[in-house]
Amino acid sequence: MKASDISSKTPDELKTMIVDLKKEQFNLRVQRATGQLEGTARIREVRRDIARAKTFLNHKGKEIKNA
Numbered sequence: 238m239k240a241s242d243i244s245s246k247t248p249d250e251l252k253t254m255i256v257d258l259k260k261e262q263f264n265l266r267v268q269r270a271t272g273q274l275e276g277t278a279r280i281r282e283v284r285r286d287i288a289r290a291k292t293f294l295n296h297k298g299k300e301i302k303n304a
Contacts, residue, residue: 238286243293251294258287 262283268274271284 238289239291240293243290246293248294248297251290251297253295255287255290258283258290262287 243251243254248263265274265280265283269277269280274280
């Protein structure tokens with residue numbers, strides 16, 4: 238997911254996106270543990286998307302406090 242896509246979202250949308258990504262991350266970890274996961278690169282992408290979304294959420298929270 239691109240940063241421009243994430244930056245246009247509201248804080249509530251970011252929170253729901255983080256929850257969805259964490260669910261996907263869990264499912265990918267289970268698939269990897271059971272040997273069903275084929276594309277292991279997706280785990281890394283999801284982890285980075287979570288971090289990116291949390292960064293934008295934190296940044297938007299600071300903007301609201303400063304305004």
